[in-house]
Amino acid sequence: MSRSHRRSLTLVVCALACVTAGCLQGDYDRSRVQQPLVPEDVAALRGGVDDLTTVLRSLGAPLNVIEVGDEVALAYGWLDETNWNLLAQVPVPDTGSFQVSYGQGRQRLPGVVVFLDEALVVQRVERGVLQDLLPKQRLPRLLDERE
Amino acid sequence: MRAHSIALVLGLAPFVTGCFISRNTVNTPIDPVAVAALQPNVSTADDVTRLLGAPLEVVQLGRRSAWRFEYELEKRAGLFLILFGTVGSDAQFDRVWIFFDEADRVTHIGATFDSDESEYALPAFSSARQAGAGK
Numbered sequence: 001m002s003r004s005h006r007r008s009l010t011l012v013v014c015a016l017a018c019v020t021a022g023c024l025q026g027d028y029d030r031s032r033v034q035q036p037l038v039p040e041d042v043a044a045l046r047g048g049v050d051d052l053t054t055v056l057r058s059l060g061a062p063l064n065v066i067e068v069g070d071e072v073a074l075a076y077g078w079l080d081e082t083n084w085n086l087l088a089q090v091p092v093p094d095t096g097s098f099q100v101s102y103g104q105g106r107q108r109l110p111g112v113v114v115f116l117d118e119a120l121v122v123q124r125v126e127r128g129v130l131q132d133l134l135p136k137q138r139l140p141r142l143l144d145e146r147e
Numbered sequence: 148m149r150a151h152s153i154a155l156v157l158g159l160a161p162f163v164t165g166c167f168i169s170r171n172t173v174n175t176p177i178d179p180v181a182v183a184a185l186q187p188n189v190s191t192a193d194d195v196t197r198l199l200g201a202p203l204e205v206v207q208l209g210r211r212s213a214w215r216f217e218y219e220l221e222k223r224a225g226l227f228l229i230l231f232g233t234v235g236s237d238a239q240f241d242r243v244w245i246f247f248d249e250a251d252r253v254t255h256i257g258a259t260f261d262s263d264e265s266e267y268a269l270p271a272f273s274s275a276r277q278a279g280a281g282k
Contacts, residue, residue, distance in 0.1 A: 024230055029270065032238070066206070
């Protein structure tokens with residue numbers, strides 16, 4: 001492509017950008033929430049051996065602590081994702097405008113859940129989406145003397 | 148790389164229609180010295196509230212309990228061109244969980260201080276974060 005052609009193309013692109021700015025918009029976003037865990041630290045946890053002290057020392061403070069029956073679940077989650085979206089808007093006479101948008105994005109937080117038994121010893125470690133791994137949090141309750 | 152970024156910024160400058168940076172915090176910062184002063188099997192719930200104030204959350208764990216203290220720092224940066232916009236947000240936390248026994252004595256403490264790791268970063272200019280970078 002010759003130099004004059006390139007210059008013309010640049011001018012056309014700039015002019016088009018100015019003309020279509022009202023009806024065509026794209027965006028590219030990045031969200032980071034919390035620091036990811038080191039996979040080796042998670043893999044090093046031993047079921048039936050390590051306890052709450054070890055988990056807190058190697059993984060830090062969890063996002064959530066939840067009581068699951070007699071077990072305690074420590075949930076660690078983080079996010080580092082990029083999303084892009086494209087919005088095209090075309091004015092339609094008498095009916096306002098017609099709008100099409102397309103994008104990509106996730107709202108679910110990936111992470112790791114460490115389950116500990118009543119004695120606060122690690123039972124298992126599960127990886128996945130936290131919303132899928134964790135049950136609903138129990139409401140506070142009064143405990144019977146025998147419990 | 149730096150020269151390339153500067154050239155990119157200068158090249159985009161005529162097409163920039165707006166930009167912003169913002170800094171949002173939730174709750175007050177947690178004092179690491181106060182957390183370090185707490186001792187498992189010695190400190191009590193009274194000591195914790197005296198040093199750290201009221202917790203954000205209290206979780207019942209059978210007859211035990213756990214308290215959460217948290218401070219969030221989010222930094223956002225955005226750049227808008229004629230047809231295209233890009234926004235980067237980075238939310239990092241200082242978080243402390245304190246576990247108590249039935250007698251409200253501290254048994255375990257888990258603390259993470261990552262809020263200093265939060266940064267203003269546009270997607271096009273930021274790199275992937277290393278796992279455990281803030282540990």
